[in-house]
Amino acid sequence: MKHISEIKHAFEQFLLAKTEHLPHASEIAYLLKNVHQENPEDFRGMLGRIPQDVRGEVLLELPEKLKEEAIECYSSEELAEAVEGLDSDDAAELIEDIVDFDEDKSEAVYEKLDEEDREDIDKIRSYEDDQAGAWMQTELFEATLDETVRDAIARLKRLKEEGELENVHQLYIVNDEHRLVATLALEDMILMDFEQTFRAQMGPKEFRSVEATDDIDEVATIFEQYDFAVLPVVDHDSRLVGRITSDDIFDVIEERATEQIYNLAGVNDEVEQEEDIKGVFKNRASWLFVNLLTAILASVVIGLFDATIAAYVPLAILMPIVASMGGNAGTQTLTVMVRQMALGDIEFGNAKSALYKEIAVALLNGLLFALIMGLIAWAWFQLPLLGVVIGMAMIINLFIAGFFGASIPLLLKRLNIDPAVGSTVLLTTATDVFGFFSFLGLAKIILL
């Protein structure tokens, strides 16, 4: 991102008509954020100075709270103009945002849109958030087989002049029922004879499309696997309804990664984005509550050995080490498994070798840290047998960590549960319970 003073200067220059280059919407949004931090009054003032044709894009780039404030500031006429300046997918998103903040205002805005825009927005909003249809844009460059290339180009020209179409990439060929029958890259169209029809120049060729009800995560995987920059979207009846472009996929990949990272830590990505403290508190507390139950379970295990601890207090001093090492080693294994499963590198087919690898690494670590910690415990409390006890417990618990760290995600996946959700708490339960039990149990047998 450019420096804020640079953006500010460019923006002022544009307003003074000293340059034709308006900063990019994301840069103006960045500037707005900055202005808001310094003085919320100036923020409101600046909103009115943003050129009308980029207002929509700027609004979409603002963080939730500022977006809400901006939507409040603008009149419904201004918002309708902002929506109309956007591509259909972005227009639907902005309408969605206005609905979230102010339902009445959203209706007023919606009423002011023209018929065609309303239809496009309705179509996109009819799909669930995780369906391809919710991510597509409806602006397309399309043609029929019996049109000449020249006629299609004339239409492209009109669409471009109207500002309806950007980043075209592909032409979509449809039949009379508006079913998609072929896709044609612009670079191939350019090499065609412009006076002839598409039918005369196109052989049968495989093409790929996605359905509007397809899961957007799976669509993203297709883009990644086959290196697509754009894909057409069809309805259940093969009719062309829109297209998804690589910039949508950037967002999907980032969101998916955020979801995984958050779920592993026991937070919900959607709640966190809302930036509402009450919601965040409730969501995090519910996860911490589950964690409290497992911690109590671990304490119950410790409670079984209260007489042992009373007889030899150093056990209480050392026992968190065994649990902590197990938890950390298990988290390493778990994280690698969850991520590699998400990327498709580990499937049930090759899960066995991944499991073996994790157990091998766990045992090696177990031996290493058994030795290190055994010597430390011996030296610390001047009792060789205490070293033996903690060493054995370390081997057992690091094995448990590797075994459960690798198998919990696989098991959850088999049960059709997202491995990123819940894996961590199950693992911690295992390493805590086994860690305390093995260490205190061995101590009771060997030391007392």
Added chain:
Amino acid sequence: MKHISEIKHAFEQFLLAKTEHLPHASEIAYLLKNVHQENPEDFRGMLGRIPQDVRGEVLLELPEKLKEEAIECYSSEELAEAVEGLDSDDAAELIEDIVDFDEDKSEAVYEKLDEEDREDIDKIRSYEDDQAGAWMQTELFEATLDETVRDAIARLKRLKEEGELENVHQLYIVNDEHRLVATLALEDMILMDFEQTFRAQMGPKEFRSVEATDDIDEVATIFEQYDFAVLPVVDHDSRLVGRITSDDIFDVIEERATEQIYNLAGVNDEVEQEEDIKGVFKNRASWLFVNLLTAILASVVIGLFDATIAAYVPLAILMPIVASMGGNAGTQTLTVMVRQMALGDIEFGNAKSALYKEIAVALLNGLLFALIMGLIAWAWFQLPLLGVVIGMAMIINLFIAGFFGASIPLLLKRLNIDPAVGSTVLLTTATDVFGFFSFLGLAKIILL
């Protein structure tokens, strides 16, 4: 991904010349993985049956171990053919892989490439892995300002026929010194008068390019922010050297996310990908060793209170609960901070409000779990004051968790250290040490 039997069938049909549609390289790679699991001998047999022009792509899609085996199987002539069938960026990657597995063979392969391919590969390999130049492809559609559009199209046709160019998207206009002076989308070129020069039809227009030495992560951020599908790459002297496309960015985003997820859990993404047990063990052990030191530090803190524990053993039973809740709450905060900082949602400018939010959530959780755990401890050990002690310790430790969880990543970032690396261990140290100290310290003062 299609079902394996479908891919197998399609592949067989192609080999029998019953269809012209060869499955995609990633599908063939998937089939190969499957065959290898069932019978490694069949895997070697199948390698020879892969049509020559997709061998390179298939090789690149294989997991490391199988890739190594396949590179071993193919002769250096076969590998050279595979490399020549690839786009320059992929060719450079495959050469890199061959170097990793067998340096002598890589030289033999390299010698067999033609001059031009060698130059392209050398150029790409001259950049570091994290530089844009290492990710670019050198195949381009370029023209000069004084060429006519028709001449440029004639060259495009030749390049396409030679299979040199795919997914063109943009034309790059260079001057006599091969400096990039403009970019032109194909959709705009198509609307031009083909008989005139570019100079006659193009006004001055801003365009964006990246430098070959730019950090690829920053390039990815530019793609995401401005919704690009392709960007030209220039050298330090503004000379056009290549281009980066959206599929490269998909990979960068996924890799960056993997790196963050792994770093938070104390594993190294590059080492994990090697699939070498010794390397993985060494890397993970070094992280566990750091963790061991912090665990020992926590034990030293417990050791300060050995007389307190000896006097009242339930303290040993309950103390891991305080530490565990702090660790988990802190991880929630830490994860959200690290991810939002990586996505650019949190910067120093708005860090204060993020910090306040985290502390507010931490205090709310502290009050809630102080109450719950206070009541449980009271009921469990029939001692009201024990409930007061654990409740107070819970509030203190959850506050510590929120405060350090939010400020450690900010502090590391300010010190120019990647917040994902090392945050976790610093946080655990804080929550363990403060957790044990506050609980046992309060117990000593209040209970004994």
